[in-house]
Amino acid sequence: IKAVSEEIMELTEHYGAHNYHPLPIVVSEAQGVWVKDPEGNQYMDMLSAYSAVNQGHRHPKIIAALKEQADKVTLTSRAFHNELLGPWTKRVAELTGKDKVLPMNTGVEAVETAIKAARRWAYEVKGVADNKAEIIAAKGNFHGRTLNAISLSNDPDATKDYGPFVPNIKKVEYGDGDAIAAAITPNTAAVIVEPIQGEAGIIIPPEGYLKAIREVCKENNVLFIADEVQTGFARTGKMFACEWEDVVPDIYVMGKALGGGVFPVSAIAANKEIMDVFTPGSHGSTFGGNPLACAVSLAALHVIEEEDLAKRSLELGEYFENALNRIDNPEIKAVRARGLFIGVEFHHPVRKYCEELKEEGVLCKETHENTIRFAPPLVIKQEELDWAIEKINKVLSK
Ligand code: PMP
DSSP states (O other), X not given: OOOHHHHHHHHHHHHSOOOOOOOSOOOOEEEBTEEEOTTOOEEEESXXXXXXXXXXXXXXXXXXXXXXXXXXXXXXXXXXXXXXXXXXXXXXXXXXXXXXXXXXXXXXXXXXXXXXXXXXXXXXXXOOOTTOOEEEEETTOOOOSSHHHHHTOOOHHHHTTOOSOOSSEEEEOTTOHHHHHHHOOTTEEEEEEOSSBTTXXXXXXXXXXXXXXXXXXXXXXXXXXXXXXXXXXXXXXXXXXXXXXXXXXXXXXXXXXXXXXXXXXXXXXXXXXXXXXXXXXXXXXXXXXXXXXXXXXXXXXXXXXXXXHHHHHHHHHHHHHHHHXXXXXTTEEEEEEETTEEEEEESSOOHHHHHHHHHTTEEOEEETTTEEEEOOOTTXXXXXXXXXXXXXXXXXXX
16 A cells, blocks of 8 residues: 555656656655654754744644734735735834835845835936946855846856846855956846855855945945845844844845745835835736735744844754764865855765754755755754754765
């Protein structure tokens, strides 16, 4: 007799497009850091849906907010006002220190929104000639899957046979502030970077990089867009990863954990001078800023603060990093960590480690071929982390 999991995976393989290569596990229940398959086996989630589940699976306060709002109204579209868009935009504006917030749903939509804002700003405020606006991006980036976002990418897997791409994009080495300075022209609208590159394998830029971008953008009247979709909301031990260098970007791009692992919620935040380039009819989304999303997101933000998840990420991240550094395996090339945002790079592919860890009850995923990412929900307890470290030691020490 086939296990339920096997049947589900076969069905998905049969009818679903093969645009992912998931580990062979079906997750059918989840709570906090733990998930279960249909057979009742329990695993610890060390991926957090690529950092979207920072608050832990089904956080009771977030689920309560979801249920409460579901009993009132879930979707209005922006044709009408809803009660929660005001309080939610105020909350996100206060959090980012920006004047205004524009809601979207997925991370890549927020990236699109930021690029569109920057282009309009370049034409309408900076005075760049029509169709000349340029964007500077960093090599190795991941900003999402739309054509605009992959036009920023230099990853062959993400871009092959999808052209023609969005023009006027320059791609420079990540971590090199001088390269950005050299790429800027009078037509440059914005520089977009991840404060730490997540999908590239938790690549932490050299100290001073974000400050250098901040300065060079200011000097040249260019917008600094920080894609904090993955690094934001306490993942790296600060609310936003830009805080590691005390830097404030012109546009924050946010997603993932903004929705508390429950609902897709994304946004950009920027000051009036930039956000006012949007006028009615110029941009939008049917689902962006819907009441359910706002209710969930307000609760998600509340949980991050109430449980001081940034501090927890910082402290447990350091502890985890030290434990990983003690693993005796010559195949480990580097351990890179900022809070509970950790990459362990090997000299060879790591898929087999992920599969072995799964057998031990720890779920994680390779990023590219050679790096294992460990990014558990930030609500993880010390004893839960210790349990995982023991398993990780066992698998990675051989
Ligand atoms: N930006 C960054 C930095 C990301 O890590 C991701 C997702 N991994 C995205 C954008 C895209 O987010 P989404 O998948 O929600 O579109």
